[in-house]
Amino acid sequence: MPEPVYFDHAATTPVRQEVLAAMQPFFGPRFGNPSSVHRWGREARTALDAARERLARCLGAASDEVVFTSCGTEADNMAVIGVWRARQESGRRAVVTTPIEHKAVLAAAHQVAREGGEERLVGMQQSGLVDDGSFDALVTDDVALCSVMWVNNEIGVLQDVPALAKRAKARGVVFHTDAVQAFGKVEIDARRAAFDVLSISGHKIGAPKGIGALYIRRGTPIEPLMFGGTQDRGRRPGTENVAMAVGLAKAAELAVAEREHEWAKLEAQRDHLEAAILARIPDAVIHGRGSPRAPHITNVSVPGVDSESMLMALDLRGVACSAGSACQSGSISPSHVLSAIGVSPDLASAAIRLSLGALTTDACIDRVAELFPALVEKARRLTPA
Numbered sequence: 001m002p003e004p005v006y007f008d009h010a011a012t013t014p015v016r017q018e019v020l021a022a023m024q025p026f027f028g029p030r031f032g033n034p035s036s037v038h039r040w041g042r043e044a045r046t047a048l049d050a051a052r053e054r055l056a057r058c059l060g061a062a063s064d065e066v067v068f069t070s071c072g073t074e075a076d077n078m079a080v081i082g083v084w085r086a087r088q089e090s091g092r093r094a095v096v097t098t099p100i101e102h103k104a105v106l107a108a109a110h111q112v113a114r115e116g117g118e119e120r121l122v123g124m125q126q127s128g129l130v131d132d133g134s135f136d137a138l139v140t141d142d143v144a145l146c147s148v149m150w151v152n153n154e155i156g157v158l159q160d161v162p163a164l165a166k167r168a169k170a171r172g173v174v175f176h177t178d179a180v181q182a183f184g185k186v187e188i189d190a191r192r193a194a195f196d197v198l199s200i201s202g203h204k205i206g207a208p209k210g211i212g213a214l215y216i217r218r219g220t221p222i223e224p225l226m227f228g229g230t231q232d233r234g235r236r237p238g239t240e241n242v243a244m245a246v247g248l249a250k251a252a253e254l255a256v257a258e259r260e261h262e263w264a265k266l267e268a269q270r271d272h273l274e275a276a277i278l279a280r281i282p283d284a285v286i287h288g289r290g291s292p293r294a295p296h297i298t299n300v301s302v303p304g305v306d307s308e309s310m311l312m313a314l315d316l317r318g319v320a321c322s323a324g325s326a327c328q329s330g331s332i333s334p335s336h337v338l339s340a341i342g343v344s345p346d347l348a349s350a351a352i353r354l355s356l357g358a359l360t361t362d363a364c365i366d367r368v369a370e371l372f373p374a375l376v377e378k379a380r381r382l383t384p385a
């Protein structure tokens with residue numbers, strides 16, 4: 001059997017060697033607690049402060065605007081629930097988000113509703129983009145926070161976050177964006193775009209799983225989700241994970257430095273793959289294809305070929321990819337993202353997400369471009385009309 005190929009970079013990425021090397025000393029001699037006053041503590045504090053400063057620079061931010069979290073999910077939860085709790089007294093009791101968000105945002109919005117707030121979901125266009133009319137109708141002066149993801153993790157569609165943030169802020173609404181899939185692909189600069197709060201996650205950019213960060217623009221009201229020590233000025237108590245913070249900063253610097261080159265490489269590979277699939281399966285549907293998209297995700301449905309059997313057939317031939325997002329694999333309900341943009345249940349249950357990244361070579365693309373249509377043709381021959 002040929003070497004297995006990995007087409008699931010939107011689920012997670014391999015840890016980069018440079019990141020591992022930067023983290024290594026903190027699992028060895030540099031093990032101190034950054035809150036300790038002695039030399040071990042001071043050494044850890046210096047490394048943590050430097051990591052924060054370096055990550056902040058990658059976001060066009062000041063270092064006191066960056067909070068390290070345990071993952072992207074925690075960052076999203078803190079943004080939605082933390083800002084809402086801080087603002088509800090002011091009469092702004094609603095949270096507005098989109099139905100295509102990651103569950104880390106959607107479930108946080110449900111929690112706001114359980115705590116007495118109001119959850120509003122913006123309408124979507126079939127293109128995968130936010131419906132502007134619906135956005136303007138829902139983002140009113142009783143809204144505490146609006147959260148719109150920059151790049152969708154299932155279909156790659158890229159929202160116009162700078163424009164949406166501007167419109168939300170004109171109504172006094174705090175604007176959060178989940179940039180977990182956008183960081184390292186899209187230019188993100190807090191000096192140029194008006195978002196107030198932004199989430200990222202390490203394991204999507206070559207750092208390990210279990211580290212994320214939240215950018216919080218100075219002056220943004222936000223409550224902590226955890227209570228304990230005074231770390232991070234009380235915003236995020238708990239002894240800091242120095243090694244992981246250092247790893248995230250390193251991965252972020254590399255991602256920003258390589259961003260434009262990476263975009264061009266992935267875009268060419270994705271376009272080649274999609275063209276090869278469409279050439280042999282003209283009725284295949286590539287979700288979000290006509291919209292602005294990040295280049296690392298393609299999501300394709302072939303009418304009549306269900307995703308579970310296709311995934312298994314690909315896996316047997318060494319191709320690792322996913323149906324919808326990783327958190328939903330194993331569940332047979334169709335993707336909430338595809339449903340929200342009006343894809344029929346039949347087509348949604350045929351969706352396969354192939355996501356590209358550091359491990360994707362042109363040879364991998366050629367292999368899948370050949371294999372995918374061949375498997376589809378075989379599945380169709382075996383399926384009664």
Ligand code: PLP
Pocket residue numbers: 010011071072073074076102104149151152153178180181201202203210211212325326
């Ligand atoms: N937001 C998006 C868009 C994601 O793709 C993910 C992970 O799949 C998350 C949030 C959650 O990040 P983490 O796995 O670090 O909790």
